[in-house]
Amino acid sequence: MSFFSWKQEGKISPALVKKLDQIPSSDTTTSPSTSSNEESFQVIEKPSTISSPNAGEIVPRVLVIGAGSRxxxxxxxxxxxxxxxxxxxxxPVEFKRKDFGQTYxxxxxxxxxxAHEEFEDWNDFVKYETTRLQRVAAGELIAQRDNGLDGEWKGVDAVLICVLDEMHTAVIKALAPLGLHIMCEKPLATxxxxxxxxxxxxTREWAVLGRKTVFGIGHVLRxxxxxxxxxxxxxxxxxIGDVVSIEHTEPIGWWHMSHSYVRGNWRREDTTAPSLLTKSCxxxxxxxxxxxxxxxxxxxxxxHLPSTISSSGLLSQFRNARKPIAAGNATNCLACPIEKSCIYSARSIYLDKHLASGNTGWPVKIVVPEIEDIFKSKGKEAAETRLLEALAEDYTTETPDEEIxxxxxxxxxxxxxxNDVLDDQTVTITWEDDPLPNSAYKSEELGGLNGRGAKQALFHMxxxxxxxxxxxxxxYGTKxxxxxxSTTIQVHTFVTGHTETIRPEAPSAEQGHGGGDDGLAIQFLGAVKHVLEGGHVEKAQREWLGFDLEEGVRSHVAVFAAEKARLEKVVLDWKSFWDEEVEGRRRRGDKDEKSEMKGGVVENRLSKDW
Structure with missing residues (x-):
């Protein structure tokens, strides 16, 4: 139980409650709104408020849980x-932790x-922050952001959760009572x-705290x-008028699939989740x-909520039935007689394609986290030797599955x-007419459906x-x-026959996900800064991040609905599924605190690496 829960239940003395209540609540005051520049092609809608802080500006203090690639x-x-x-x-990995601290x-x-700048375990931070809040309430420290009476005991404003997917539930639930702003890497849970x-x-902890906090999700493509x-x-x-249908494809990439979803962390559903969630949410x-x-x-x-969801998919390529006969009984690339001719040769992908050209980043760094340090301190040959050692590691039929x-x-x-996750899947989502009342119409041109007509989306991973x-x-639209x-947008207008080509500003090479990584960091911390300056949380959440918690949950639920439809070979009704699986669970009070962390599998693999 959290310190704030003790406070609400009257288990803290009135004197300490008074001290705790002196911590400013972000929802008690308002601040002038900042209009967005709708004509800009930039992600930064409010650049003046999120540029490098000037002297005297509030600078959000951030803790990162998980020092992996994310x-x-x-x-x-x-x-x-x-x-x-x-x-x-x-x-937990000392090399990663020290390297992260040295960098940032x-x-x-x-x-x-x-002291208190590095923690081996996220639970250690939770204990630290709980104790710190108790000391604030007791008058030993001054407030959330001040050094207080003990300069070593400083608070944070926001936490980035970048651990493995299967750990998200436990970490979020532990942090929620502390009243911190949270950004969790996608998916929220497995x-x-x-x-x-x-x-x-x-939502329950918000009620206990008496205030909401900013909540971001790593849906960086937005x-x-x-x-x-x-x-x-x-x-x-x-x-293009009203949308009638969309055909959208995510090309995973031939060797990226082998790296992350055949050999890597996201290859098995029992330790992670279906690939539709881990890759395509x-x-x-x-x-x-x-x-x-x-x-x-x-x-x-x-x-405009969906009407139905259906899906089909399979594991087509990466399975034993497709193994070349000439490969024989070899289970590791470095011992395979046809390794040199196989396009999925680990030596070819990680050494020849990447390390040989001096790339010590992704994906090589995922195989050997310390590869960059080895390359710089001992040279290219030593780095190649260490990489080949890692690639030679293998298991046999005698190796326990828990170890594998x-x-x-x-x-x-x-x-x-x-591996057992799918390598090819389609999802179909349909919408029915759902017009709004006349009072909600924005213009005569939109017609009686007000842009909420029947439509469908076809997705292919x-x-x-x-x-x-x-x-x-x-x-495809009505006009x-x-x-x-991903680089070019072409708009064809029926009535004129004209096709316009638009090329949004391309991000730099260091901006991941087409600039989405930078964009989310900008918007999330912009929202946090807005709240720290006295703005309303709801306003910050909507204007900066562009969604509320229910919307963030909705897209996850759609993935699980698609998986259920695929497995049962049915077309699911969205409203029935949401009412039963979301609202029904909430009404029944399903509050199982177990995080399904797969029996200790994640104990020594905290950070999220691709």
Whole structure:
């Protein structure tokens, strides 16, 4: 039970309650709103409020849980753009933790690590922060952001959760009572049960605290310049009229599939989740953002909810039936007689394709986390030797399954691995007419359906592609059609026959997910800063992040609905599924605190690496 729960239940003395209540509540005052620049192609809608802080400005203090690739992905723009100050890290792997701190915390200030800047376990931070709040209430420390009477005991404003997917539930539930602003990497959870329990736990703790907090989700595609321009054209400008259908494809990439979903962390459903969730919840979220969410985040109009969801899929390519006969009984690339001719050769992918050219980042760093340090201190040959050692690691039929699934095997034969997630899947989402009352009409031109007519979205996730994660698709409307490929948008207008080509500003190479990583960091910390300056949480959540918690949960629920439809070979009714699986669970009070962390599998693999 949290300290705040004790406070609400009267288990804290009135004197301490008075001290605790002196901590400012962000919802008690208002601040002038900042209008967005709708004509800009930039993700940064309010650049003046999130540029590098000037002297005297409030700078959000940030803790990062998980020093893997996703922790770095958000920390880089935070540091580069001056969005906040990273003041702490939780990471069990000492090399990763020290490297992260040297890069973002104590290294830039040319000093050694101080107390409470690094934690081996996220539970240690929770204990620290709980004790710190108790000391604030007791008058031993001054307030949330001040050094207080003990300079070592400083608080944080926001936490980035970048641990493995199966750990999200436990971490979110532990942090929610502390009243911190949270951004969790996608997906929120690996099961429908945990997703709903997070929704319930966060909203319950808001009630206990007496205030809401900013809650972000790592659906970074919403925040890329390309997708924001695509949505502006479709929803705000209505350049093709009402949407009739969308065909959207996510090309995973031939070797990326083998790296992450055959050999890597996300290869088994029993340790992670279906690939539709771990890989493509981004895309389901974008489709609902395009077709379901209100046109503007500030709108109070209800979403245009789906009618039905169906899905089909299979594990087609990476299975034993496709293993070349000439490979024989070999289970590791380095011992395979046809390794040199196999396009999925681990040596070819990690050494020849990447390390040989000097790339010590992704994906090589995922195989050997310390590879960059080895390359710099001992040279290229030593780095190659260490990489080949890692790729040679293998298991046999005698190896316990618990040991096999506890880690990744990047040198394993892709046709003889323990993967079971799908490599090809389609999802169909349909909408029925759902017109709003006349009072909600915005213009005569939109007609009686007000842009909420019947439509459908067809999504395809597939692995054997040349492009890696460069989404493409077509949107068909009543007045024209749009084609897009992650760099270019083409708008064809029926009445004129004219096709306009639009190329949104391309992000730099260091901006992941087409600039979406930077975009989310900007928007999340912009929302946090807005609240710290006295603004309302709801306003910050909507104007900066563009969604509320229910909308963030909705796209996850859509994925689980699609999986249920696939497994049962049925077409699911959305309303019935939501009422039973979400609202029903909440009404029944399903508050199982177990996080389904798969029997200790994640104990030594905290950070999220791809």
């Amino acid at each position: 922790g770095h992905a958000y920390s880089k723009p935070i540091q580069r753009l001056g969005l906040g100050k990273i003041v702490g890290v939780c990471e 915390i104590w290294g830039p200030e040319a000093r050694e690590a101080r 099961t429908l049960e945990d997703t709903v329990s997070i929704y319930e736990a966060v 925040y890329s310049p390309f997708n924001r321009e695509l949505r502006r054209l479709v929803r705000e400008e209505g350049v 981004h895309d389901i979220d974008v489709l609902l953002w395009l077709l379901c969410s209100p046109e503007n985040a500030e709108d109070t109009l209800p979403p 699934k506890a880690r990744s095997w990047y040198g394993r034969c892709v046709y003889d691995a323990d 597939t692995s054997p592609t040349a492009k890696i994660c460069e989404r493409r698709g077509r949107i 024209g059609e749009i084609s897009y490929d």
